Amino acid sequence: MTADGVDLSIKLLNSYIESFGGLSEKQQKNFEIKQKHALRVADISKWMCEKLEFAEEDKNLAVVTAVFHDIGRFRQLMEHNTFNDLNSVDHAELAVEILKKEQFLTKLACNEEEENIIYAAILAHNKFDIPKKLGEKELLFVQLLRDADKLDILKVLTDYYSDRNAEPNHTLTWELPKSPWVSDTVAKEILAGKLVSKKNVVSELDVKIMQMSWIFDLNFRISVGYVLEKRFLEKIYDSTTKSDRIIDIYRKVKVFAENRMMG
Ligand SMILES: [Fe+2]
Incomplete structure (x- = not known):
């Protein structure tokens, strides 16, 4: 071409x-x-x-x-x-x-x-x-x-999550209810280092966890480097209500990304 x-x-x-x-x-x-x-x-x-x-x-x-x-x-x-x-x-x-x-x-x-x-x-x-x-x-x-x-979708989403004045955007949040808890199945998938499947996603927070799990699905190291450099994981994490479960999940994806860059 x-x-x-x-x-x-x-x-x-x-x-x-x-x-x-x-x-x-x-x-x-x-x-x-x-x-x-x-x-x-x-x-x-x-x-x-x-x-x-x-x-x-x-x-x-x-x-x-x-x-x-x-x-x-x-x-x-x-x-x-x-x-x-x-x-x-x-x-x-x-x-x-x-x-x-x-x-x-x-x-x-x-x-x-x-x-x-x-x-x-x-x-x-x-x-x-x-x-x-x-x-x-x-x-x-x-x-x-x-x-x-995925890298562009993460950019759009994290811009949206970081903007406190953003109008609700249902194309980005899938019109799902808000919930302060991560679903059990979603937590289990991401903590096992697996991509979260859409069918288990039942709240806006689950959507964010699913987006964090994309880190496991990136094929190239440079893509993981891009996510780290743009601080996409932090930006998603910062937009959530903190709980022990969320803190564990964030640690899991962050460690995975950093190891991938060293490996
Ligand atoms: Fe598409």
């Missing part, structure tokens, strides 16, 4: 978004959130590829993948009025469907290998586990997009 390909992918994304007419103010705002998210994930991907010393064409490929990774979000919102995949559609599958229908990868002159990588990474970006049976290079791009996506 060339640098011109990257520029074109951004133009294609933007004109695709503009092709939706008659948006309400709220839809317009949600569209902007997803558009900006995609571009920031692209920036983080670029930074990661530079750190990992990827070849120029691979870096561009990772950036294009990031630019398109959430392109399913716009139709999802228009047709189902939600970003919750469980109540609507798998937005990653929708993204691949749209890219094929719009022939965006043909417009970018992708070869077959590049197409396979882009589709594999997009399909895998929102799944609990990384799918098995990926080729070596597909796996690398899957891992990269999953990390870059």
Whole structure:
């Protein structure tokens, strides 16, 4: 993939978004959130590829993948009025469907290998586990997009948690009740060093614990370093009501992250 390909992918994304007419103010705002998210994930991907010393064409490929990774979000919102995949559609599958229908990868002159990588990474970006049976290079791009996506979501969330004047944002807190207690199942998962599963999350506090558990799912050491440098774990922890359980959980994720940097 060339640098011109990257520029074109951004133009294609933007004109695709503009092709939706008659948006309400709220839809317009949600569209902007997803558009900006995609571009920031692209920036983080670029930074990661530079750190990992990827070849120029691979870096561009990772950036294009990031630019398109959430392109399913716009139709999802228009047709189902939600970003919750469980109540609507798998937005990653929708993204691949749209890219094929719009022939965006043909417009970018992708070869077959590049197409396979882009589709594999997009399909895998929102799944609990990384799918098995990926080729070596597909796996690398899957891992990269999953990390870059999580790093940007952590940035958005921690900005939100740190801002005491922020308006309640239900897309970020999932409209769950507030609770001062971490659920037993959620605590058990994170204290065992496991990614917290969405199905066990029942309160706003559980959501925060789940977000802390993403540290276990980061594929690259540089991603863990990014979390530490930006103090994402501290920022989430600082936004919680303290209890022995929370203190234990915070210690667990923090030690894990620091060990990962030394190991
Ligand atoms: Fe996504």
